[in-house]
Amino acid sequence: MRQMFKAAAAAALAAGLGAAAAGSASAQEKMKVGFIYVGPVGDFGYSYQHNQGRLAVEKALGDKVTTTFLENVPEADSERSIEQLARTGHKLIFTTSFGFMDPTVKVAKKYPNVYFEHATGYKREKNLATYSAKFHEGRYVIGQIAGKMTKSNVIGYVASFPIPEVVSGINAFMLGAQSVNPNIKVKIVWANTWFDPGKEADAAKALLDQGADIISQHTDSPAPLQQAEARGKFAFGQASDMIRFAQKATLTSIVDNWNDYYIARVKAALDGSWKSEDTWGGFDANMVNMAPFTNMPDEVKAMATKTTADIKSGALNPFKCPVYGQDGKEIECKGKGALSDEQVLGMAFYVKGIDDQLPK
């Protein structure tokens, strides 16, 4: 027994050594691209979609780059992780969550020859670009669908945390819904988590029990969809196309698509055209997609398709002025015919008709 074990261990060691030597030789000329994720790649939500983008880069440019990632990186303790990627020769590093902002800035200053990209933040450096997606465009479309499809005129909204991205999502949803159904009511439950399937399911159940017949969510697991399916109600998927979890209940999903952006930026880093800039893309940049419209009548489908196309072409802005705040007063319009980018990116107010309070 002991002999056999020794032999097996020796064989394993020998095989491993060979593999290691072979691996390091071929990887040398390729550019290294690193990714930092806030969640596990298996969340089938936010981090999963970023990882899909990484895989797309590998697929498209696998002969020129190698990619690595660190998952489940705690935001407050991320500086070391980011620096470790820079230190190990990564030339382009994507940090994919807001909480990585200040650590990324610190590391970027220390490694001027490495390109950094930070998602959803607002601090830039010469070698640090920012990027984000206009998720609220998708929220406007599903708000319209919900406004048309609801019978009870009560929509349930499972939210994560009151950050501008989520708040502007709720507002866009409400504006979309009000555009086709002025009597709509949105009930909001803050799960205070991005990912806890059980709690998300309970939140969805509570909303359904209080009369909601459509569930929208800004948390990452498919649990709320499954609850809607079990009760014979409708719901929308988040981050990835979640229809496989609820075939009858899913109306559509807002899909984050980082593939094109990541490939473009890696290409730019390869050919030397990389610049620090801010990218905020929506339907037009293909950073946000709508999954196929399902389980709805043709006219609703046609409306949703048209709205998507209008937002994409620029004919329609979800936050076109006038926008009224919760107290009914008009919000100052700082953009051209619509709220300015800054107003949307830092949104901390609700629009008229929403019956909830934000932390002050």
Added chain:
Amino acid sequence: MRLELVPRGDVSPVARVLSPVAAVAAAILIGGIIVAIMGRSPLQALQVYFVEPLTQGWALQELAIKATPLLIIAVGLSFCFRASLWNIGAEGQFIIGALTGSMVPLALHGSGAGPWVLAAGLVAGALGGLLYALIPALLRVAFGVSEILTSLMLVYVAELTLDYLVRGPWRDPKGFNFPQTVTFDWTLPYIAEGDRLHAGILIAPLVALAAWFVMRRTLFGFGIRVAGESPKAARFAGFSADRMVIAAFCISGACAGLAGIVEVFGQIHQLKPGISPGYGFTAITVAFLGRLHPAGMVFGALVVALTVIGGENAQIVMQLPLDLTRVFQGVLLMCVLAADALVSYRVRVVGGGR
């Protein structure tokens, strides 16, 4: 078949020191086998996991930074554990300490106040942790409510309190409404410019030293130890059990709170949600890895820090999943515990049961 443990009469100090080393070796062997089964090179894994972090300057710095909060919390917890009090809420006391300590620089932000803000913040942090730990202690003394439940439940309350404050009243008005406070005017200085090593790491060994002194050289420390080993004897010797409970929790909470504010002043420089990746829970492991002895806990904190940094390295260099690192951490802990037992006892396999 069953195992029979025969206590060894005298255990040489050398064996005591060597046992954790042997345990690490055993864990590396088991980890290597798992890596080999996954079709990867165990030798390369050993290199990136242990050799690199222990031979490179940056990694040694990171070890110290990572070990600092763990050690400070663990030292405090050892007082509770010695007295057989199960404080598993150090995570909450850590957060509350970070929070109360930050009140000082937040209140004085932009006022031009001097570096005494740091000192005041550190004191406020320790005090906040202490007061928060006093809740389970008082509930236990007054109502006989188990500290396991209260200390754990208060962790969640602390997390939500922090969450509320940084999203609401304490939010940076210029931060685009994202959940974080302003960056503090004063933060702990770096030991060398351009490095990440901050002055906070000096606090940890001081705390450990102080704990050693109190535990070994004072009547109070003696009382704690007696209370843990034999409550009756402690009562007989005139130590009030209630006072021991309160004192142990105060020390433990103050340490956790101090660790929290040191982490904020040294590393994070502002408050935001999720300031602790579970330090308060990991520190429980550290405390027992170090057998509740200050020197042992220094070792424990460094070993746990090493698995974190090595594990990150393994993800980057070898694309080994994070979950493998967790498995390895679990195996390592078990090996250390088992090795400790093997030093204290001779194990005999006995055929047949009773």
Added chain:
Amino acid sequence: MGVWEAILITVVTAATPLLIAAMGELVVERAGVLNLGIEGMMAVGAACGFAAAILSGSTILGILAAIAAGLVLSGLFALLVLGLATNQVASGLALTILGLGLSGLIGAGFVGTQREAIPPVYIPGLTDLPGGHVLFGENPFVYFSLALAFATLWFLGRSRAGLTLRSIGENHASAHALGLPVLKVRLAAILFGGACAGLAGAYLSLVYTPFWSPGMTAGRGWIALALVVFASWRPLRLLFGAYLFGGATVLQLHAQAASLGIPSQALSAFPYVATIVALVVMSVGRRSATAPGSLGAPFVPDR
């Protein structure tokens, strides 16, 4: 089916995994062993249960695999704390860390896989009673959890084996002197606790939210641990505690949906505060909540 009935069903389904895992831990602790590894065993149970159910296509096999996973992990724990008399707190924490890691490795291949939930089983007659849906319109796990509570109550209170287990937990030295098989009984208790935690994990991935994802236990193992303390190591009080906690959780979600204007963080903290307050209220006037005398202490028999 009215709103209140629907809400109560939500409470029951939320409390069931806590109840099953905690009932296992209660028996372990009554035998004098503190196992902090519930979270890890639940996680592995969830992953193994889901993986086996997908691969075999059989729910029963999934449940059995989850139980088996719990047994294996708790067996490892028993080897450490009984075989080698290691510190129980540290060993339990190690088990949690190991379990969370293992669950990730096992489940990685099943991300994004969908499975039908186990359908509810209706009991003719009982389900149709007013309010009958709450307790008799449920999936088999709910029935099982209730049966488990009463079986544990009977076992600990009325059976000879239960008496043996309790006396071992109270004072292992004198139990040993009386000739009771301390280690064997503790082994059985630890394995029972492992099986329950594995089963609770299977409930999460096969019933509650039928898919697998990393970290889906989300701290429920820790809550289960706290509930055992809340219950003062008594099965019926545990039943009450689990439903109280589940009820508080669901209640706060309803309070949010009704938009009362209270910060969501305060409402989210409600179940934890309520548990503490309830325990304090129940303890007023009597120093109750005496833990099993030998809880957490390693036992090495002298020959």
